[in-house]
Every structure is written in structure tokens, then in C-alpha cells.
Amino acid sequence: MIKRLIPFLLFLFILGGCATLNIxxxxxxxxxxxxxxxKGENNTLMSISAIxxxxxxxxxxxxxxxxxxxxxxxxxxxxxxDPAVKEIGYIDEEIYxxxxxxxxxxxxxxxxIPEKAVLATISSKEGAFYFITxxxxxxxxxxxxxxxxxx
Amino acid sequence: MKKVTALFIIxxxxxxxxxxxxxYIEYVEGEVHIRDTxxxxxxxxxxxxxxxxxxxISGADGFAEINFDDSLIRISENTVFQLLENQTAGKKxxxxxxxxxxxxxxxxxxxxxxxxxxxxxxxxNCGVRGTxxxxxxxxxxxxxxxxxxxxxxxxxxxxxxxxSKEEGVEVNAGEAPGEKFIVLEGKVDFSQWNEKKLxxxxxxxxxxxxxxxxxxxxxxxxxxxxxxxxTESYNKLQQERDKLASFSGDQEEEKKAYYKETVxxxxxxxxxLYLNVRYYALSALSLRRYVMGRLYIIIKTNSxxxxxxxxYRDFTDVYKSFLSRFxxxxxxxxxxxxx
Numbered sequence: 149m150i151k152r153l154i155p156f157l158l159f160l161f162i163l164g165g166c167a168t169l170n171i172x173x174x175x176x177x178x179x180x181x182x183x184x185x186x187k188g189e190n191n192t193l194m195s196i197s198a199i200x201x202x203x204x205x206x207x208x209x210x211x212x213x214x215x216x217x218x219x220x221x222x223x224x225x226x227x228x229x230d231p232a233v234k235e236i237g238y239i240d241e242e243i244y245x246x247x248x249x250x251x252x253x254x255x256x257x258x259x260x261i262p263e264k265a266v267l268a269t270i271s272s273k274e275g276a277f278y279f280i281t282x283x284x285x286x287x288x289x290x291x292x293x294x295x296x297x298x299x
Numbered sequence: 300m301k302k303v304t305a306l307f308i309i310x311x312x313x314x315x316x317x318x319x320x321x322x323y324i325e326y327v328e329g330e331v332h333i334r335d336t337x338x339x340x341x342x343x344x345x346x347x348x349x350x351x352x353x354x355x356i357s358g359a360d361g362f363a364e365i366n367f368d369d370s371l372i373r374i375s376e377n378t379v380f381q382l383l384e385n386q387t388a389g390k391k392x393x394x395x396x397x398x399x400x401x402x403x404x405x406x407x408x409x410x411x412x413x414x415x416x417x418x419x420x421x422x423x424n425c426g427v428r429g430t431x432x433x434x435x436x437x438x439x440x441x442x443x444x445x446x447x448x449x450x451x452x453x454x455x456x457x458x459x460x461x462x463s464k465e466e467g468v469e470v471n472a473g474e475a476p477g478e479k480f481i482v483l484e485g486k487v488d489f490s491q492w493n494e495k496k497l498x499x500x501x502x503x504x505x506x507x508x509x510x511x512x513x514x515x516x517x518x519x520x521x522x523x524x525x526x527x528x529x530t531e532s533y534n535k536l537q538q539e540r541d542k543l544a545s546f547s548g549d550q551e552e553e554k555k556a557y558y559k560e561t562v563x564x565x566x567x568x569x570x571x572l573y574l575n576v577r578y579y580a581l582s583a584l585s586l587r588r589y590v591m592g593r594l595y596i597i598i599k600t601n602s603x604x605x606x607x608x609x610x611y612r613d614f615t616d617v618y619k620s621f622l623s624r625f626x627x628x629x630x631x632x633x634x635x636x637x638x
Contacts, residue, residue: 199340204599205622206592207638209334210399211358212377213593220600250622251630255638259338297606 174266174281175236177289181279182231182270188222190215193291200260202280202293205248207256229273236268239280243267246278247295261292275299322349322382325366329376330358337636352581355380357400367395373403375489379589385417385578386571394419394578397442398585399593401435401489406449421586422514423470426452432462435489437496438597439507440472440514440590443489445482456517472590473513497597504598504610508617511590515583515621519628522579526632529572536565580632587625591618 184193194215201208201217208214244257246267265282275297283290324331324347331343336352343355343363357363357378365372374380378400384393395404396419404418406427418425420434420442430449436442444453445467453460453468458475460468467482500507539562546554595618602611 203596206595207588208592208596209588210356210377210379211330213596216593216596217600220597221603224600224603226600226603250626251633252638255635259635259638297603299606 170264171236171238171266174289175233175268177281178233178236178268178270178279179231180288181281181291182228185221186227188225190218190222193218196288196291198260198290198292200256201291202247202253202256202295204295205250205253207252228270228277231270231272231277234269234271234276236266239265239267243280247293256293265292270296272297322365322367323347324349324355324363325371326364328362329360331361331363331374332356332358338638349382351382351384353382354398367393370407371403371405373405375401375403378402379585381581381585383419383578383581384574386574387417389568389571391571391574392417396420396582396585397434397436399436399438399589401433403431403433405431419582420470421582421590422455422472422474423476424454426454433487435487435492437493438590438593439496439500440511440586441496442470443487443492444468444470445487447484471510472507472586473510473517500594500597501601504594505613505617508591508594508614508621511586511594512617512621512624515586515624515629518579518583518586519624522576522583522628522632525572525575525579529569529576532565532569532572536562536569539565576632580629581637583625583629584633584637587621587629591621 181193181196184196194211197214197218199209199211199214201214203214203217208217239257239261244254247253261280262282265280268279268281270277270279277294277296277298279291280293281289281291324333324343324345327343327345327347332340332355333343333347333349334340334354334356335350340356349355349365355363355365355374355378357374357376357380359376361374361376361378363374365374372380372395379398380400380402381396381398382393383396384391386392394417395402398421402418404427406416406429416427418427418434420436421440423442423444425432425434425444428450430451431447432449432451433445433447434442435445444451444462446462446464448464451462453462453470453476455470456473456475460476460479462468462479465482465484466479467487468476468479470476543554543557543562546557598611598614602608602614605611
């Protein structure tokens with residue numbers, strides 16, 4: 149009986165390990181994204197932003213408009229001070245409401261956010277930020293959505 | 300809401316399958332994408348066929364020429380252009396919509412199908428009769444129409460301004476067209492005009508957003524009107540279908556005749572009426588996505604270091620009111636594929 153259970157337990161262990169690894173990778177990516185924002189690296193931010201991109205409750209379809217977000221934030225000298233990952237985990241069906249309870253945002257999550265995407269809640273001097281990231285095992289993560297600061 | 304969705308599902312299949320306009324990309328340069336009716340975005344290539352509901356999006360270095368029933372549509376950089384259709388006086392009409400950026404149109408002669416061709420922006424409708432003209436859509440939802448050859452009628456909120464060669468008119472979102480003015484050929488600089496619009500917006504963002512909200516209200520009112528007419532036709536169609544189903548087995552010939560003479564014409568009429576419902580819902584969605592979305596980005600990022608400012612709070616109030624109206628009045632007419 150125990151012999152039979154070993155492969156199953158091993159499988160669960162590996163699965164859990166993969167999930168933890170992905171979360172850890174995404175957490176590192178979130179820190180990288182915040183650094184990019186604070187340094188005003190709008191070209192790099194543009195290259196990791198998904199299209200369409202969710203900015204607060206706005207679904208942005210145009211590359212130019214996404215570029216406008218990062219350019220304007222850099223121009224404004226915007227920084228996220230004292231950032232700390234307060235919470236991080238896989239998204240669930242209700243997460244969309246954090247951005248907006250609208251049908252549009254709900255559909256955006258359903259259509260454009262991959263299953264393994266992660267929601268990170270960041271606390272900072274400016275207020276809370278929500279980031280949705282996901283994607284590659286190597287290289288930078290893709291940023292799908294950002295909301296904040298929320299007081 | 301459920302009723303709207305049900306009607307939507309029934310008629311969209313018909314709407315998108317019955318109409319086949321001849322439109323294809325003749326030439327493409329730089330970054331140009333096509334977003335189809337399901338929201339899929341693909342890079343555009345020469346000879347790509349375009350369908351009703353497609354949106355052509357050009358990037359900062361993008362340029363495209365579209366052949367539309369032998370007429371030429373030139374799409375400039377940073378432009379969002381849609382192929383739509385609606386129903387006017389019982390007939391289907393093609394609608395070419397410049398949602399953002401600018402397009403140039405060269406329409407030599409209009410075929411029978413093109414007679415009801417309309418060129419729209421978020422704030423104006425243009426009727427054409429063989430002409431060459433340029434349509435600009437500004438960052439704040441306003442429009443500029445400049446005629447190089449022929450005649451164009453520009454309409455907004457019921458007021459029509461007739462333009463001839465080297466004449467232009469500006470239409471602000473939610474307002475009637477202004478006074479027409481003389482424009483010398485090649486003397487209009489869209490970038491400068493758009494920059495001026497952006498400056499105007501930054502000086503008084505609340506007023507600008509209120510105008511966009513007024514434009515939304517216009518779409519909502521028209522949508523409610525056409526939806527009422529559509530619903531009446533749909534209910535009448537259901538009654539006639541029930542009647543058709545009541546024919547007995549030995550009345551096969553009468554049943555066929557009843558379908559041909561009564562039910563089928565009503566099916567066509569109802570589907571045509573549905574085009575208008577879709578048309579106003581999609582026009583409002585474009586206004587929300589490409590005009591209000593961009594205005595939100597500008598104000599939010601400019602106020603990011605001062606979110607408690609009076610200006611930002613006032614903007615947020617009008618913005619929320621816009622979203623609420625959109626959610627209540629337009630969203631019930633949209634489906635997941637529109638997002």
C-alpha cells in the first residue's frame with residue numbers, strides 16, 4: 149500500500165515544488181518590474197507589457213497607449229517607495245473585481261490572462277499596487293495588469 | 300440583460316454571415332495589425348481580406364492602403380479604423396469608422412452598394428458622393444474633416460455641414476459641427492491639430508471628458524431608439540413563427556408560402572434592424588476604449604504624484620459617471636468577443 153503511494157506522493161511533491169518555484173520566479177520578476185518603474189525604464193517596461201494591457205480598470209489595446217503609460221510615469225518622476233510584497237499567489241475567478249467589477253474586466257481576465265498568472269499585492273509609501281504577471285520560466289515575466297496606488 | 304443576450308446570440312450569426320463586402324489590404328508598411336470580431340489580433344499583410352467588424356490598427360511607423368470596392372482608403376500611423384455596417388431606410392449601409400488617427404479616402408465612383416457609404420468618427424458622420432477627403436480623429440474624441448475633391452456632408456447631433464473642395468470643418472465630441480473654413484491643399488498638419496487638442500484637454504480635462512460623456516449619451520439615446528424598434532420586430536417575428544408552427548401536416552404548401560411571404564421578409568427586416576443595435580453599441584465601445592481610455596491614461600499618469608489634487612478628483616467623478624452609464628446602457632448589448 150505504502151509502495152503504491154510513493155509515486156503519487158512524489159508526484160504531488162514535484163507539483164508543489166514547481167508551483168512554489170513559479171511563485172518565487174514571479175516574485176523576483178515583480179521586484180524587477182518595480183525597479184524598472186523606479187528607474188523610468190519605459191522601453192523595457194513596454195517590452196514586457198502584454199497587449200492588451202489592463203491599467204486600473206482600462207483595457208488598453210494600442211501599443212502606443214501602453215507606451216504612453218510608461219513614458220508619462222517616467223516623465224512624472226514616479227517611484228514606488230519602500231515596496232514590499234504583501235501577498236502573492238495564483239489568480240482565481242474573483243480576482244478581476246480587485247481591478248473592477250465590470251463585465252469588461254471580468255472578460256479581460258477570462259480571455260487574456262493565462263491560468264498560471266500570479267497576483268502580487270505590493271505595499272508601499274504611495275499605497276497598495278496590484279500586479280498580474282506570468283509567463284516564461286527563463287527571462288523576464290510578462291506584465292498583464294497593474295493597478296495603483298490604492299489607498 | 301438575459302433577453303438582450305439571447306437576442307444577440309440569435310442574430311449575430313446571421314449578421315456576420317450574410318454580408319460580404321469586398322475589402323482587402325492592398326499595401327502595408329511598418330506595424331499594422333488586424334483585430335477580428337473575436338478580439339484576435341494578427342499582423343496585417345498585403346492581400347489580407349477584411350470582414351465586417353474588423354479593426355485595423357497602425358503603429359507609430361504603420362501605414363496601410365485598403366481597397367474597398369475599388370475605392371482607396373489610406374490609413375496613417377497611429378490610427379484605429381473599423382469596418383462596420385448599419386441599416387438606413389431599410390437598406391444595409393457600409394460604415395468606415397476612423398476611431399483614432401487619420402484616414403484619407405479616394406472614392407471615384409460609387410457602385411450601387413456604396414451609395415449608402417458612411418464615414419464616421421467618434422463625433423461625426425460623413426456622407427459622400429464620389430470624393431477625396433481626409434478624416435482626422437483627435438485625442439479628445441473630436442474630428443476634423445477636410446475635402447480635397449468632390450462633396451462631403453458632415454453631420455452631428457442633427458446638424459449638417461456641406462463641404463466642397465478645399466473646405467474643412469471641426470466637430471467636437473458631443474457637439475454639432477462648427478463653422479466650415481477654407482483649407483489649402485496639403486496645408487493641414489494632423490499632428491499639430493492633435494497636439495492642440497491635447498493642450499486644450501490638459502487645460503480643462505473636466506470639460507473635455509464631459510463632452511465625451513455627451514457623445515456617449517447620444518449613442519445611448521440612439522441605441523435605445525433602435526433597440527425598441529428591433530425588439531418590436533423581433534416579437535412580431537416570434538408571433539409569426541408560432542403561427543407558422545401551427546400549420547398542420549396537410550398544409551405544407553400553405554406553410555411554405557406563408558414562410559416565403561410573411562416570415563422570411565420579417566427575418567431579414569429584423570436582422571437588418573439588429574445591425575443598428577450592434578452599430579451603436581460598437582461605436583460606444585470604441586469611444587470608451589480609444590478615446591476615454593487614452594484620456595484616463597493621460598490624466599492618471601499626470602496626476603500620479605498628486606492623486607489627492609482637486610483636478611484629479613473632479614476628473615475621477617466624471618470618469619466614474621461615464622463608466623456607470625456605459626456599464627448600464629451599453630454593456631448589455633456587448634458580448635465577450637467584443638472585449
